[in-house]
Amino acid sequence: xxxxxxxxxxxxxxxxxxxxxxxxxxxxxxxxxxxxxxxxxxxxxxxxxxxxxxxxxxxxxxxxxxxxxxxxxxxxxxxxxxxxxxxxxxxxxxxxxxxxxxxxxxxxxxxxxxxxxxxxxxxxxxxxxxxxxxxxxxxxxxxxxxxxxxxxxxxxxxxxxxxxxxxxxxxxxxxxxxxxxxxxxxxxxxx
Ligand code: GRF
Numbered sequence: 750x751x752x753x754x755x756x757x758x759x760x761x762x763x764x765x766x767x768x769x770x771x772x773x774x775x776x777x778x779x780x781x782x783x784x785x786x787x788x789x790x791x792x793x794x795x796x797x798x799x800x801x802x803x804x805x806x807x808x809x810x811x812x813x814x815x816x817x818x819x820x821x822x823x824x825x826x827x828x829x830x831x832x833x834x835x836x837x838x839x840x841x842x843x844x845x846x847x848x849x850x851x852x853x854x855x856x857x858x859x860x861x862x863x864x865x866x867x868x869x870x871x872x873x874x875x876x877x878x879x880x881x882x883x884x885x886x887x888x889x890x891x892x893x894x895x896x897x898x899x900x901x902x903x904x905x906x907x908x909x910x911x912x913x914x915x916x917x918x919x920x921x922x923x924x925x926x927x928x929x930x931x932x933x934x935x936x937x938x939x940x
Contacts, residue, residue, distance in 0.1 A: 751935045752780035754825040755845070759832030759867070761791030763852065763923055767829060770928035773889055777935050781823045783816065785835060811838050820844070827935045830889060834866055837889050847938055849889040852927055856901055856917045857885040861887030871912040871919070879906050882915060884922045886930050900930045 753771065757764040764782065770776040780804040782795035795802040801823065809815040817840055820828070828849040830837075837849065853861055857869045860882075874882045888894070888896035895936040904918045 750789070751776065751777050751826045752824050752825050753777050753790070753931070753935065754778050754781040754820055754823065755779060755828060755829045755831055756783045756833040757791040757831045757850065758784050758786045758789050758834065760778060761789060761832065762920065763831035763927055765794050766924045767831065767928050767931060768794060768800065770932075772798065774932075777827075777932065780938040781825060783819070783831075785810070807835075810835060814840065815846060817841055827931075827938070828889075829927075829931055836891070836893060839891060842889065842891060846890055850886055850899060850931070850934060851889050851894070851896070852923055853885045853887065853894050854882075854923065856881070856883045856884065856903065857894055857898065859911055862883075863893050864893070867939065868912055868916060871915040874906060874915055875910070875912045882919060884919060884926065886927065897935065900926065902926055 755767060757765045768779050769940050779800055782791055782800050784791055784804055785806065787804045792802050795905065803819050805816050828845050830851040849896055855874060860870050860873050883901055885898055886900040887898045889894040902922050904922055906915055
């Protein structure tokens, strides 16, 4: 059984899908949920599934190594970032080479980088008059949204779509594909 950790600081809808997808799977156990927000929705989701959760601050992430320690204590094999915005520190990247992925709500390399998250992404897609957008699942490296791509899926942007409409379409893709791509990666890559 491979052990997965999820970092999430938004509403946690992707984290919920991932937790539900693997619940009782016998293949992957979501063994730790981590957030830098003490009121993140994902913490309640973790609690209701009996999954250990950890809230951390910048110091614990970047200086003391407490986050990395917790990942080791829980024997984590693979990390998923699902709505987590802090840049991963080098020791974390080194400890999980090709074993840490992020999901981005656009077709990278477009609409990525610092500050490109949430509705900012969909507003930029709309403002540029794009006719399509989508999701990108990629490995995490030391730059925002720059790791090797693992998977992309597209959806149409219609002229009448608002940024909120685009967000809904993209979220549907995320919920549909992220858990199964994680399952594939974990079976191929986890140590
Ligand atoms: C998703 O759109 C994901 O692409 C991005 O952050 C958002 C998280 O949404 N990285 P949720 O908290 O899972 O609902």
